[in-house]
Amino acid sequence: xxxxxxxxxxxxxxxxxxxxxxxxxxxxxxxxxxxxxxxxxxxxxxxxxxxxxxxxxxxxxxxxxxxxx
Amino acid sequence: xxxxxxxxxxxxxxxxxxxxxxxxxxxxxxxxxxxxxxxxxxxxxxxxxxxxxxxxxxxxxxxxxxxxxxxxxxxxxxxxxxxxxxxxxxxxxxxxxxxxxxxxxxxxxxxxxxxxxxxxxxxxxxxxxxxxxxxxxxxxxxxxxxxxxxxxxxxxxxxxxxxxxxxxxxxxxxxxxxxxxxxxxxxxxxxxxxxxxxxxxxxxxxxxxxxxxxxxxxxxxxxxxxxxxxxxxxxxxxxxxxxxxxxxxxxxxxxxxxxxxxxxxxxxxxxxxxxxxxxxxxxxxxxxxxxxxxxxxxxxxxxxxxxxxxxxxxxxxxxxxxxxxxxxxxxxxxxxxxxxxxxxxxxxxxxxxxxxxxxxxxxxxxxxxxxxxxxxxxxxxxxxxxxxxxxxxxxxxxxxxxxxxxxxxxxxxxxxxxxxxxxxxxxxxxxxxxxxxxxxxxxxxxxxxxxxxxxxxxxxxxxxxxxxxxxxxxxxxxxxxxxxxxxxxxxxxxxxxxxxxxxxxxxxxxxxxxxxxxxxxxxxxxxxxxxxxxxxxxxxxxxxxxxxxxxxxxxxxxxxxxxxxxxxxxxxxxxxxxxxxxxxxxxxxxxxxxxxxxxxxxxxxxxxxxxxxxxxxxxxxxxxxxxxxxxxxxxxxxxxxxxxxxxxxxxxxxxxxxxxxxxxxxxxxxxxxxxxxx
Numbered sequence: 001x002x003x004x005x006x007x008x009x010x011x012x013x014x015x016x017x018x019x020x021x022x023x024x025x026x027x028x029x030x031x032x033x034x035x036x037x038x039x040x041x042x043x044x045x046x047x048x049x050x051x052x053x054x055x056x057x058x059x060x061x062x063x064x065x066x067x068x069x
Numbered sequence: 070x071x072x073x074x075x076x077x078x079x080x081x082x083x084x085x086x087x088x089x090x091x092x093x094x095x096x097x098x099x100x101x102x103x104x105x106x107x108x109x110x111x112x113x114x115x116x117x118x119x120x121x122x123x124x125x126x127x128x129x130x131x132x133x134x135x136x137x138x139x140x141x142x143x144x145x146x147x148x149x150x151x152x153x154x155x156x157x158x159x160x161x162x163x164x165x166x167x168x169x170x171x172x173x174x175x176x177x178x179x180x181x182x183x184x185x186x187x188x189x190x191x192x193x194x195x196x197x198x199x200x201x202x203x204x205x206x207x208x209x210x211x212x213x214x215x216x217x218x219x220x221x222x223x224x225x226x227x228x229x230x231x232x233x234x235x236x237x238x239x240x241x242x243x244x245x246x247x248x249x250x251x252x253x254x255x256x257x258x259x260x261x262x263x264x265x266x267x268x269x270x271x272x273x274x275x276x277x278x279x280x281x282x283x284x285x286x287x288x289x290x291x292x293x294x295x296x297x298x299x300x301x302x303x304x305x306x307x308x309x310x311x312x313x314x315x316x317x318x319x320x321x322x323x324x325x326x327x328x329x330x331x332x333x334x335x336x337x338x339x340x341x342x343x344x345x346x347x348x349x350x351x352x353x354x355x356x357x358x359x360x361x362x363x364x365x366x367x368x369x370x371x372x373x374x375x376x377x378x379x380x381x382x383x384x385x386x387x388x389x390x391x392x393x394x395x396x397x398x399x400x401x402x403x404x405x406x407x408x409x410x411x412x413x414x415x416x417x418x419x420x421x422x423x424x425x426x427x428x429x430x431x432x433x434x435x436x437x438x439x440x441x442x443x444x445x446x447x448x449x450x451x452x453x454x455x456x457x458x459x460x461x462x463x464x465x466x467x468x469x470x471x472x473x474x475x476x477x478x479x480x481x482x483x484x485x486x487x488x489x490x491x492x493x494x495x496x497x498x499x500x501x502x503x504x505x506x507x508x509x510x511x512x513x514x515x516x517x518x519x520x521x522x523x524x525x526x527x528x529x530x531x532x533x534x535x536x537x538x539x540x541x542x543x544x545x546x547x548x549x550x551x552x553x554x555x556x557x558x559x560x561x562x563x564x565x566x567x568x569x570x571x572x573x574x575x576x577x578x579x580x581x582x583x584x585x586x587x588x589x590x591x592x593x594x595x596x597x598x599x600x601x602x603x604x605x606x607x608x609x610x611x612x613x614x615x616x617x618x619x620x621x622x623x624x625x626x627x628x629x630x631x632x633x634x635x636x637x638x639x640x641x642x643x644x645x646x647x648x649x650x651x652x653x654x655x656x657x658x659x660x661x662x663x664x665x666x667x668x669x670x671x672x673x674x675x676x677x678x679x680x681x682x683x684x685x686x687x688x689x690x691x692x693x694x695x696x697x698x699x700x701x702x703x704x705x706x707x708x709x710x711x712x713x714x715x716x717x718x719x720x721x722x723x724x725x726x727x728x729x730x731x732x733x734x735x736x737x738x739x740x741x742x743x744x745x746x747x
């Protein structure tokens with residue numbers, strides 16, 4: 001897959017809600033269903049990101065002491 | 070089926086699509102009409118099947134459906150007086166373009182297709198019926214081929230009646246950058262391109278094709294058009310006006326979410342000024358990035374990819390640019406990650422995005438109730454800007470506790486005092502408790518306990534200074550029926566694990582030192598009353614330490630456990646896994662070994678609810694019961710205790726459920742579903 005084709009895939013993701021929903025369910029199947037053919041490296045690239053989903057706001061650290069505790 | 074032409078004429082007279090038909094024509098149609106009935110769930114006409122007759126609903130309700138990729142999509146609901154099946158006649162087609170299913174038992178008037186076609190031409194009714202058929206076709210398109218597919222049938226019908234159709238020949242500019250805009254467009258046919266025309270040369274941003282929507286940003290924000298859109302082929306567009314879209318958004322939550330997501334996906338976000346990016350490396354060599362917004366005292370944890378995205382949010386890069394850069398830099402193909410990071414940063418107000426010029430997002434009634442309840446039950450009064458005080462306290466006194474001598478003295482005082490406390494307990498606990506009761510030490514204990522609590526909080530603050538963190542806020546308030554003092558040590562998120570654990574333990578260490586000192590006094594004091602007061606204070610301190618170590622509530626023990634395991638937001642994540650991952654794991658037979666901690670934590674949380682209910686009952690029995698007995702009939706006294714216990718347990722259960730709901734919503738908000746597959 002060429003860089004232009006990856007760019008097309010990305011563009012499609014950002015502009016097409018239906019593709020986004022399908023991608024959320026199963027990225028590999030959604031990409032294949034739309035005719036984007038990924039080679040081994042690109043498939044690995046598609047699967048290499050789940051840890052980034054752990055980005056999150058950190059709750060305030062409030063050291064509290066209640067009179068009942 | 071029964072033939073009843075005599076009563077058909079007055080029914081046809083009330084069908085609005087037939088209002089241009091003459092009385093003679095209606096009589097002819099009525100003469101050839103038959104009455105039919107259908108049971109609930111019966112299919113009256115089926116998409117793709119042959120059939121040219123039309124129907125009028127006499128009574129009952131039916132649903133018009135079209136075939137979608139994943140099943141039937143409802144596009145309209147029909148009731149008494151509605152006409153259907155006429156589209157094939159008007160279009161001259163012999164195949165049904167939609168399926169109509171009875172939602173209730175229905176009575177219908179079936180109109181002969183040949184008579185109907187003749188009547189249309191005789192009375193020149195074709196334009197009106199064609200317009201109605203076109204509206205149906207627009208509704209079908211909206212429902213089946215666009216991001217508006219989630220809309221209810223009523224909203225689709227509403228929009229279908231109001232859209233305007235615009236034809237744009239290839240090369241025509243549909244919207245121009247910088248112009249005001251109060252319309253957005255759905256592409257029914259054709260292709261268009263989006264370009265940034267702000268510089269000397271146009272910069273291609275995106276291609277748009279059938280089914281896509283554009284022009285939403287100016288419509289939602291009230292800002293000028295942020296790009297130019299030009300047709301690259303002959304195109305047919307459905308033009309949606311701002312008022313109609315906003316009206317649909319006010320009742321259709323999914324539409325608002327889709328439009329905001331689309332706008333964010335096409336945005337060029339910018340980092341909020343003043344936000345700092347910090348990084349640190351954990352013991353296993355992993356680098357963790359943390360954003361800090363000093364103005365609000367808020368923090369956000371980022372992964373490697375998240376930090377990469379953050380560094381590219383300069384107001385010039387689009388999400389497409391960032392996704393491509395991420396791919397080239399790390400060989401990570403993750404438009405969903407980029408979009409998630411931007412969406413979460415926008416929600417937490419770490420980046421600047423165009424604000425919606427619409428009403429605020431609608432919170433559900435349950436969410437509003439929960440938010441209000443938590444605001445009331447965890448109300449605080451804060452004193453800000455106290456970092457200088459803690460700095461001074463640390464420099465003048467606190468820092469000595471972190472020298473080698475200070476640590477040895479602290480440990481000696483705590484350990485030796487504990488030994489003295491135990492020795493006194495073994496020898497004369499009964500005598501001391503009796504002496505304390507006789508001397509009525511309760512009044513003496515109150516200032517001692519208050520002082521200890523203040524020192525406990527100061528201990529956290531001083532430990533935070535030792536870790537290099539700021540302490541900007543202290544205060545008091547109540548926490549679910551308990552008055553509390555607090556110190557905000559959020560800045561410790563930037564510290565390493567050991568430093569954070571020291572901050573967590575700072576208050577408990579103070580309590581142990583105070584308890585140790587009291588233990589020595591109890592051992593050495595010649596006066597029995599003084600010894601009794603000291604011993605009871607030490608006892609209270611040790612009990613308080615143990616209760617503070619409870620990891621199931623957000624006290625010191627919870628933070629210690631969270632930091633020791635390097636798992637931020639540990640409670641929500643553990644309970645979230647129980648709510649979202651346990652059942653799929655059990656169903657699929659997957660091993661639970663990797664989730665032992667989550668299971669233990671959830672089990673502990675449930676046991677805690679039972680324990681706190683039992684404790685409430687116990688406390689009621691030994692303290693409040695006598696007081697209650699003075700104001701209620703004796704037979705009602707035991708019931709009060711049970712009501713208290715159930716109430717306390719119920720509130721604890723409510724907090725547990727709220728944490729689960731919150732984490733579940735967080736997981737569902739991700740672009741790529743993180744819920745385990747069954």
